[in-house]
Amino acid sequence: MEKVIEVQNLTKKFGDFTAVDHISFEVYKGEIFGFLGANGAGKTTAMRMLCGLLPPTSGKGLVAGFDIHTQSEEVKRNIGYMSQKFALYEDLKVWENIRLYGGIYGVPEDEIIKKTDELLKRLGFEKERNSFVKSLPLGWKQKLAFSVAIFHEPKIVFLDEPTGGVDPVTRRQFWEMIYEAADRGITVFVTTHYMDEAEYCDRVSIMVDGRIDALDSPKNLKNQFKANNMDGVFQQLARRASRKAD
Amino acid sequence: MTVNKGEFAVCCENITKTYPPDIQALKNINLKISPHQIFGIIGPDGAGKTTLFRILTTLILADEGKATVLGYDVVNEYQEIRKYVGYMPGRFSLYQDLTVEENLKFFASVFGTTVEENYDLIKNIYRQIEPFKNRRAGQLSGGMKQKLALSCALIHKPKLLILDEPTTGVDPVSRREFWEMLQNLKNEGITILVSTAYMDEAGLCDTIALILNGEFLKIDTPKNIVQQFEPEIFSVQSNQRSKLLTDLRRLPEVSSCYAFGDSIHVTVENKKISEEELQNFLLKNGHEQIEIAKIEPTVEDCFMELSKQQEENN
Structure with a gap:
């Protein structure tokens, strides 16, 4: 299987504090990989390194075939990223956001025009082409933000708590979009605090105190920890944490 | 209809709020909350939860309708309400440049009290951040900020505590701990009005109001809501x-x-x-x-x- 992320002993220290402590794992093409952990466990730091935004202190990481330390610009160009906190420009229109992100990711002009029509049609947003993003309901914004994040067909998309605060129906529709992207071969790397969403992932890793303390399919993790659901697994692991960042 | 003081912690009649140009945040809301319970307002972002809380905490005015909090009218008696209500807004709203201790002292003095006077009420929460009392609030982790904000909202011993999405973005373990704190505060006699977008927290409330698009879908105990399905x-x-x-x-x-x-x-x-x-x-x-x-x-x-x-x- 093609590996889209390969990480060995990846470590990040801030002074005396080891935020990420020798983590090693692989993520495969088309996989939905859940990246869980308590607040302060090191998820955000690890994710920033994987996106080429923060150089590691030691260890090695390849994302979409590029070294996160020496080729961070190539990494940035070959991934997609979406978070709940930052996604789209509210004061730009729907088509302007698509145009902007397409341009940033280097999609040729004529292709942007063609793909914008396709995208708006697929989402049923044709009427909203000229609407300002701030006027859209939250659920629509999130669907649009996800589509924009994968507009340049990256090998992998990073989703940082993409569904926070969304109503239950929209949250599920969002996950159906994630499945479609994965079926097309896009790898999905996702963090969430909703433990039912952890069940939707092919494999899940759980970080505790900067380390990856568990990594497997939700089914195997539930067996291993004798838990009925992923919340049970998470509670057992996170309570082990000695780090009191929170 | 006028409400006797003390009968309901919160009473709303036909509350409506529209933001320009035409965003209907609340559509003719009616709500009665009996005291001494945890009352949850449950719904997604944009449903109207924060608007409702800002009306009840006398920070904004409704376009239409009438509301009382602890028996006081939100328009004419807003000063009384502010004395007896503790409010923890969704966005961290303490002074980032003041230390933990300075923030707490500041809020105590604003309400004409001292930290010592009501220390008993907050001690279980504040103790966890007391080792960092000389740290600036802006330098705290998310979980510690939350505990400081809660301590500041409680320092004047409110009768009603209003919390706007206190657990958003918080991991499942910390969320569980936070709800345990709320349960303890309820046992101290404080009425708690809390909003959340996490449906799994509904079961931790005594009564819940499900809200969507500025309207309540249902108000009842979690058990009754499930049984009526x-x-x-x-x-x-x-x-x-x-x-x-x-x-x-x-x-x-x-x-x-x-x-x-x-x-x-x-x-x-x-x-x-x-x-x-x-x-x-x-x-x-x-x-x-x-x-x-x-x-x-x-x-x-x-x-x-x-x-x-x-x-x-x-």
């Missing part, structure tokens, strides 16, 4: 989850079906299809390792069903 719900699993969802959606007898953790919840009205018929349908479509069980709905199932009804009515 009419359709049958089956939890279904098979070896092909993605196909399971699309196959089940093709069945006209199924009114809705959505992923729920490791299974799919199938809603069936008027017993249009039985467990056996579902089983046979899935076998015919090539599914294996099929597991079907009739289950009790969760609050989330109820929310989804009620939101569908709201959409149909509009």
Whole structure:
């Protein structure tokens, strides 16, 4: 299987504090990989390194075939990223956001025009082409933000708590979009605090105190920890944490 | 109708609020909250939760309608309300450049009290951040900020504590701990009004109001809401989850079906299809390792069903 992320002993220290402590794992093409952990466990730091935004202190990481330390610009160009906190420009229109992100990711002009029509049609947003993003309901914004994040067909998309605060129906529709992207071969790397969403992932890793303390399919993790659901697994692991960042 | 002071912690009659140009944040809301309980307002972002809280905390005015908090009118007696209500807004709103201790002292002095006077009430929460009392609030981690904000909201010993999405973005373990703190405060006699977008927190409230698009879908105890759910719900699993969802959606007898953790919840009205018929349908479509069980709905199932009804009515 093609590996889209390969990480060995990846470590990040801030002074005396080891935020990420020798983590090693692989993520495969088309996989939905859940990246869980308590607040302060090191998820955000690890994710920033994987996106080429923060150089590691030691260890090695390849994302979409590029070294996160020496080729961070190539990494940035070959991934997609979406978070709940930052996604789209509210004061730009729907088509302007698509145009902007397409341009940033280097999609040729004529292709942007063609793909914008396709995208708006697929989402049923044709009427909203000229609407300002701030006027859209939250659920629509999130669907649009996800589509924009994968507009340049990256090998992998990073989703940082993409569904926070969304109503239950929209949250599920969002996950159906994630499945479609994965079926097309896009790898999905996702963090969430909703433990039912952890069940939707092919494999899940759980970080505790900067380390990856568990990594497997939700089914195997539930067996291993004798838990009925992923919340049970998470509670057992996170309570082990000695780090009191929170 | 006028309300006797003390009968309800919160009483809203026909509260409406519109933001320009035409965003209807609250549409004719009615709400009565009895004291000494944890009352949860549950709904997604944009449903109207924060607007309601800002009206009740006398920070904004409703366009229409009447509201009282602890028996005081939100317009004419706002100063009384501010004395007796503790408010923890959704966005961290303490002074980032003051230390932990300075923030707490500041809020105590604003309310004409001292930290010492009400220390008992906050000690279990504040003790956890006391080792960092000389650190600036802006330098705290998310969990510590939350504990400081809660301590500051409690320092004047409020009768009613209003918390706007205190657990948003918080991991499941810390969320559980936070709810334990709320339970302890309730036992101290404080009425708690809390909003959340996490449906699984509904069960931790005594009464809940489900809110969507500026309207309440239902107000009742979590138990009653679940019991009043009419359709049958089956939890279904098979070896092909993605196909399971699309196959089940093709069945006209199924009114809705959505992923729920490791299974799919199938809603069936008027017993249009039985467990056996579902089983046979899935076998015919090539599914294996099929597991079907009739289950009790969760609050989330109820929310989804009620939101569908709201959409149909509009």
